[in-house]
Amino acid sequence: MTNELTENKAEGKNFPVRSNNKNARKPAKNGAQGKRTTDRQQTKPDKRAPGFDRSAKSKSDKRLAVGRAPETAYPLAYAPDETRGARQKKPDKNEKVKIIFLGGVGEIGKNLTAFEYADEIVVIDAGLTFPTDEMPGIDTVIPDITYLKENREKVKAVFLTHGHEDHIGAVPYLLRQIDAPVYGSKLTLGLLSNKLTERRVEGDLREIRDGQTVRTKYFSAEFIHVCHSVAGSMAIALRTPVGTIFHTGDFKIDYTPIGGESMNLNRFAEIGNEGVLLLLAESTNVERPGYTMSEVVVTSTLRKLFVENADRRIIIATFASNVDRVQQILELASEFKRKVALGGRSMLKVIETAIKAGILHCDPRLFIDVEKAEKLKDEEVVILATGTQGEPMSALTRMSSNDFNKIRVGANDTIIISASPIPGNEKDITKVINNLYRMGAVVIYSSLADVHVSGHACQEELKLIHSLLKPKFFMPVHGEYRHQKQHARLAANLGMPEDNIIIPEIGNVVLLSDKKMAVKGNVTSGIVLIDGLGIGDVGDVLLRDRIALSEEGILIVLVGVDTTQGVVSSGPEVISRGCIYTGDDSNNYIIEEIKTLSLEALEKLDLKELNISDAKQLIQRAVKGFLKRNLQRYPMIIPIILET
Known part of the structure; x- marks a missing residue:
């Protein structure tokens, strides 16, 4: 693929990067940190790791073969200043930035926002959502990307804020239509690489770190670490010819995160002082007052439960992608001399990916095959399983119906569901809990103990972000319409003029200049249904037929x-x-x-x-x-x- 990104010819790199992390290590010479990384010394995947493609091309070829571990697109030991050797095209003063919402507004899920200026488009996130009861037989739902397909030659980059399904799940389908590099953190790209392998799609994946900037002809995107329920989450400061657009991604402010790295609020304040034209901020928890609890609260609760259930078998269900939560569980298992068995394919894959990425740390001898768990004494094992949402084929759901041959739930089991139900899944997980109780197990979930905390900001955290960034314009995103409405009210209460706030809807095209923001029309938008290998071939008529068949x-x-x-x-x-x-x-x-x-x-x-x-x-x-x-x-x- 022809690299559309501006070349930094002085440095010999395919795009310029900048680090705003003042604590970033300077390049080391020979010593404890090893030799300084050069342009030709790319970060290499472990050739011993599963999935490494020894037949892939040279190190300079950034395109990933199916199953190949992601390589960094530039040396990470240091980052050159973005201004050296890179020239951006002088913008037209009359041109406006178009912001095109193809998903993630008026709903929770399938986040996808495009930013267009002149002959360039950059995309932030491309996620999926799960089917409703009115979509029988459908596996997943993705945004309609007709507009991007019609303008595929303009799409220069895809920026990912983090690795949750609602932000990366549609990328494999996007890459079948759009030839553009994808940027994200190491874990985000690791999770995405698994999806590309499953769907036999190749992708040009390029790793970024906190404080680094990617530049195209008209846009530059600075990635800033934020706390969330998956490691490697980023906010993005997107600098455009008309001003800076700040996209928070999913975040919460956690002063005592498990990973040890808090949000760089100083950088938020610096960007705010530089001037933010438009803020796009998530709205998921805007109805909740106060602050989101820290992840250490869960650590304390889990430790107490390990002590109280010292002579019982412990089964913990959590989101596979919540690597910090998994890290806590592994450390507690080691401390209490318990082996860990993994139940669920996605749990196994994510943990393997996180270990390879150097994000999850544990002694590999801690793990045992799930088949061997039944042979150990109850007090010697922890089973870490998928199924927090009552998914039909998940490990915990199958255990609750005696359909998981490797594990039989009994009266000496304590089952901890370390998650909260996603709206719409309440009936499914309630059924699982009831079945587990019938089998004699003790079940502990979020309404009984602090075994889960949200990964999304509550009202006071949102107020702080607004105050630090001081945007001229604001659009609430990542939420149902009621969430967006409440977030707009919060911004207005902080002094934002109501005329400077727009609640976007899917398909909206918002024109942005340094003086004005307004909705100007719509593009083709909606949903595409994925059924098996079929993409978009199931429409309203087929769904009506399926509903009629299922009901009558x-x-x-x-x-x-x-x-x-x-x-x-x-x-x-x-x-x-x-x-x-x-x-x-x-x-x-x-x-x-x-x-x-x-x-x-x-x-x-x-x-x-x-x-x-x-x-x-x-x-x-x-x-x-x-x-x-x-x-x-x-x-x-x-x-x-x-x-x-």
Whole structure:
């Protein structure tokens, strides 16, 4: 792929980067820190690690082969000043920045925002969401990227704030249509690389770190570390020809994070003093007063539970991507002399990825195969499992229905669900909890103990970010409309003029200049449904059919017609699934009446000059009316006419 990013010819790099981290290590010469990294000394993936592609091209080839561990796109031991050797094109004073919302507003999930200036587009995040009850058979839902496909030559970069599904889940589908480099932290790219491998998609993945900047012809994106429920989360200060747009990503302010690295609030203040034209800030927890609790609260609670359940087996379900939470559990298991068994494919993959990335630290001897967990004494093992949302195929859900052969839940099990239900999943996880109680286990969840804290900022944290950044304009994102509305009110209460606030909706195109912000039209937008390997081939008609089938069933009337003689030669035969149980003699009169009505419908036609479409309509109308009048049922009715 031709590199569209401005080259730093003086430094010989494919794009300039800058570090604003004043504590960043200076390049070391020979010594404890090793030799200074040069342009040609790229960070190498461990050749012994699973998935490393020894057949990949040279180190200078940044495109990832399927399954290949991500390489950094530049030396990370130091970062040159972005101004050296790089020239950005002088902007047109009359040109405005377009901000195009393709997802992540008016909803929680499938975040995707595009920023366009002249002949360039950069994208922040490309996530998915999960299907609702009205989408039977659908696996995932992604944003409609028609606008990006129509302008694919303009798309120069994709910037990822963090590695959650609602921010990276649509990237594999995006990369099938758009040829652009993807930038993110080491863990974010590691999680994304797993997804690309599963879907056999190649991607040009480039690692960034806190304080580094990526520049295109018109845009520059500075990545700033934030605390969230997945390591490697970033906010992005996107500098444009009209001013700085600050995108918070998902965040919370945690002064005692497990990873040991707090948010760089000083940098937020510096950027605020430099001037922020527009703030895009997440709105998930805007309805909650105060501050989000620190992750250390969970550590304290888990430690107490380990002590109280010293003679019992402990099973903990948590989000696989919450690496800090997993780190706590591994450390407690080691401290209390327990082995750790992993239940769930995603848990295994994420932990493997986090260890390779150097983010998760533990003795590999701590782990045992889940098959061996049953052979250990209860007090000698912790089982770390997926299934906090009651997902049908997750480890905890299968345990709750005795469908997980490797682990049998019993009366000496304490099960800790270290997560809160995502809106819409409450019924599923409640069913799992009830089943676990029926099996005799003790179940502890967030409404009983502090076994989970949110990864999203509450009101006081949002106020602090607004105060530090002092934006001229504001758009609340990452939330349902009610969240956005509350966040807009919060900004107004802090002194933001209401005329300077827009609540964006999916499809909106917002034009931004240094003096004005306004919605100016819409682009093609919406959702694309993923069903197996099919992308977008399931639409409203198919969904309506699936819903009808699931709710009312199907009834087939099969008739043979001899068009030469003009008579019914066979049938009618009635086949019912999910509508009428034909094996019950008490329903025989219904079946016979359907047959009679079908024959009467055909008698209205000249069968020698049979119009099959007319025949089907007459049968369908007659049977539909009968079922409505007598049973108040509305199955899908399919007449089949066979000419003999």
